[in-house]
Amino acid sequence: MYPEIVKIGPLTVYSYGLMLGIAFLVASYILTKEFERKGLDKNAATEITLFAIIFGVIGSKLFHLFENWSDFLADPVTMAFSPGGLTFYGGLLLAMFSILIYLRRKKINFFYAADGTAPSLAIAYGIGRIGCHLAGDGDYGIPTSLPWGTNYENGVVPPSVMFRDSEIAAGFPNGIVPDNTPLHPTPIYEFLVGLAIFYFLWSLRKKNKPVGYIFMLYFILSGIARFLVEFIRLNPDVLFGMSSAQLISMGLIIAGIIGLYMISRNPAIFGVYPSKAHEVKPKKSP
Secondary structure, eight states, rough: OSSSSETTEEEEEEEEHHHHHHHHHHHHHHHHHHHHHHHHEEEEHHHHHHHHHHHHHHHHHHHHHHHTTHHHHHHHHHHHHOOOOHHHHOOOHHHHHHHHHHHHHOOOOHHHHHHHHHHHHHHHHHHHHHHHHHHHHHHOOBBOTTTBBBBTTTOOOSSHHHHSSHHHHHGGGGOOOTTOBBBOOHHHHHHHHHHHHHHHHHHTTTTTOOHHHHHHHHHHHHHHHHHGGEEEEBOOBBBBTTTTHHHHHHHHHHHHHHHHHHHOOOOOTTTSSOGGSSSSSOOOOO
């Protein structure tokens, strides 16, 4: 693992931060191109990306603190200002809410814009997971004997710490998981799935689907992917034997299915495609 890419004097380039920056740049580029194709102001794509960065990071941190409430109460300053500890769903929900308010003020149909945003979200999430993999920040999976099992001993959260006092650790001598234990590289799994979801949603963008259709598919596909990967991760059960991420995933899947059902009953329920009201009018020749 490579938590630090390079050090130049007092400046340190961290792998997670680098990949997060790349994820936002790629997503912003794709979103801008898609907004142009959909007839939306490309400046709105840039502003949406900024909202996603700011509120995504804030939401990710807040959700992480909520998930680890006892640790936060024990050491609130360290937990609050640590550069690590970001939970994707918290960032997604808060960023989505802030973007909803922004689009309403701009009088842009939220679902029309969200259809263009969905592929960007999928690819950005996948690239961000590469950062988690390089950092070895604890998002890896449980021990495995598969040939691609990965050694995370040089990560910022080594396995001996990550699995401490868990049922998995109880199966090892002295209740300690050796740091060089091969583990499921779940961030790589999610990167590959993120690429597949991106490709699938991207292939639908010109097929004249009803407004909201692609966004609802994103909810379902990303929810299924996260729900399944949690089975090979170490996360505490919250309700019905499911982790908090699985509960939110179930919520997204259900919301997506309900949305697609509503669209099947009334294709124009979330708006009309293309939205003539939001197309950029060409400038008249002088």
